[in-house]
Amino acid sequence: MAWATTTLALYGAGGAALATSLLKLRQRLDLSQAKHKSLAGHARIARRLAAFMPFYDYDEAQFFCSDGAPADIAARRRAGFERLAALYKERFAATIRQTAQAAESISDLQFTAAYRVPFQYSRIVRAYLPSAAFLQSSAGVTVTDLDGNRFYDVSGSYGVNVLGYDFYKGAIERGAARVRELGPVLGPYHPLVAENAALLKEISGLDEVSFHMSGTEAVMQAVRLSRYHTRRSHLVRFCGAYHGWWGDVQPGIGNPLPARETYTLRDMSEATLRVIRTRRDIACVLVNPLQALHPNAAAPTDSALLDSARRAHFDKDAYADWLRRLRAVCSERDIVLIFDEVFVGFRLAPGGAQEYFGVRADLVTYGKTLGGGLPIGVVCGRRDLMKRFRDDRPADICFARGTFNSHPYVMAAMNEFLRHLRTPEGQAVYRDLDRTWNERARQLNERLRAEQLPVEVAAMSSIWTVCYGAPSRYNWMLQYYLRAEGLALSWIGTGRLIFSLDYTEADFAAVAERFVAAARAMQRDGWWWSNPALTNKSIKRTILKEMIARRLFPARKPS
Ligand SMILES: Cc1ncc(COP(=O)(O)O)c(C=O)c1O
Secondary structure, X not given: OHHHHHHHHHHHHHHHHHHHHHHHHHHHHHHHHXXXXXXXXXXXXXXXXXXXXXXXXXXXXXXXXXXXXOHHHHHHHHHHXXXXXXXXHHHOHHHHHHHHHHHXXXXXXXXXXXXXXXXXXXXXXXXXXXXXXXXXXXXXOEEEEOOOOEEEEOOHHHHOXXXXXXXXXXXXXXXXXXXXXXXXXXXXXXXXXHHHHHHHXXXXXXXXXXXXXXXXXXXXXXXXXXXXXXXXXEEEEEOOOOOXXXXXXXXXXXXXXXXXXXXXXXXXXXXXXXXXXXXOOEEEEEEOHHHHHOOOOOOOOHHHOOOXXXXXXXXXXXXXXXXXXXXXXXXXXXXXXXXXXXXXXXXXXXXXXXXXXOOOOOEEEEEHHHHOOOOOEXXXXXXXXXXXXXXXXXXXXXXXXXXXXXXXXXXXXXHHHHXXXXXXXXXXXXXXXXXXXXXXXXXXXXXXXXOOOOEEEEEEOOEEEEEEOOOOOOXXXXXXXXXHOOEEOOOOHHHOEEOXXXXXXXXXXXXHHHHHHHHHHHHHOOOOXXXXXXXXXXXXXXHHHHHHHHHHOOOOOOO
C-alpha cells in the first residue's frame, strides 16, 4: 500500500514537473515570437555582435566610390566634397576652431563628432567637414553661430523647443524674478511647486506628482514604483524605443551590462499582447508614443544610414487602436501602463499623448519642454501607485530623492510654461496643428518629387524624419548640404527634424526652399548615382563582406 502511494506521489510530482516544463517552454516560445526580428529586437545578440564588429574605414580613393560608382561619378563627388569643405573652412572658421579646441576636453564632443556619419566614412568627413558645435545666440526660429551665420533651427533642442526659443527665454527670466526672494533654497518648497502640482494633475488627469531632474530619472522612478507596488520584476519596453540612458531601459548596445529584467518586445503585435497577458513577472509596460512614427525601429540617426532602408509612416488611428488594446491587457493583468511622454508631451496636444491618442495611462512621465527651458523630469500617477511606503510595513519603502528636485528656478520656469498653456494664446498654438504640419510635409514632398529628388520626409505632427527613395550609401551627406544651405540639425543629422510651433508659413517656406536646394546640390554632385545592381540588400551584403574580411584579415584594405 505504502509502495503504491509512493509510486502515485512520484507520478504526480513527475506530471507536475512536466506540466511546469511545458508551460515554461510555451512561455519561452511566446517570448521569442514577440521579439522583433531585427537586431534592435535582440538586445543581447546585438551587444555580442557589437563586441565583434571590427573597425575599418575608407581611404580617400575608396571614399567616393564605395558603392562601385564609375570614375566620372567619383570625380563629381570629389569636386562637390571639396566645394563643401572649402565653404566650411571659410564660413564656419571660428566655430570649427572653437569646437576642435573644446573637443580635447569634452568627451561628448568627441563622441558626437565620431558618430555623425557611418564609421567607415567618419575619419575623412571629420577631416574636411568638421563639427561646428557652438552657437552664440538664438532669435525666433533661428540660431547664430560664432561666425555670425544664421541658421533656421530644425534641431528642436532635442525636442525641448516646442513654443519657440523666445518663449523659453522669457519664461526663465520672468520665473527667476518670481523666485528671487527665496533663491536656490532646496528642501522646503516655493509655493509655486504646489501650483505646478495642481496644474499637472489637471493636465494628466492623474492624482499625484513627483519632480525629478531629467526624463531619465522620471522613467527610473516610474519603473521603480511599478516594481514596488506589483512586487514583480520585469519591465516591458518596445523594440527601438528610447526612454533615457538608464541601464534597465537601454538594453543592448551602449550599455556594458545586460538588462536582465527587461523584455524588449515587438510594437503593435498580437504576440506581444499574448506575452503580457500570460507572464506573471511583468510589473509595467513602457510606451514612448514617438515610436508611432517608426514602430520597432530605433531613433533614426545618420550614423546608421548606410543604405536607404530607413522607413517611417505615422498612422494615428492604428497606433491609437494598439494603445487601447494594450491598455485593456494591462488592466486585465494589473500591469502598470506607463506613457513616457518626455519627448511628445505638450508637443502633440496640450494634454499630451493621452489626449492625442485618447488612451489613459497609470503613470505618465514628462520632461524636456515642461521645464520652461530648464532641466526637468516629472512623474504623474494614480495615488495608489505613487505612494512610497506601506502603512502596514514601515521598513518596506520605495526610495526616491534628488538634491535638485523641485528647484525653485526650475519650478518657476515650469510655472510660466504651464500657465501659458492655459491662455488663449497658448491654446491657439494647438489649433489645426497636425493639419498644418502634415500639409507642410506634403508640400515639401511634392516639390522634391517634382524635381525627381530621391528623398522625402515623414511627419508625426512637428516631428519629422527624412527617408531616401533610391538605394545609396551616401544619404548621410545630405546633412552637410543642409548646413551649407543654412539649416541647423542636431548631431544625429537627417534622422530627425524637429520644428518649434512658432514657425510661420514664411519661415517654413524658407526652410523648404533650402531643403530642396540642398537635395538638388546633393543630386548634382553625384551622391545619388545608382545602377540596377545597387539595392539596399546588395549594400548590406557588401558591408557584411567588408566586416568579415576585416575580421579575418585585419591588415587588408577594403576593396
Ligand atoms: C521618451 C524619452 N524618455 C526619456 C528621455 C530621457 O530624458 P533626459 O534626456 O531628460 O534624461 C528622453 C530623451 O530624449 C526621451 O525622448
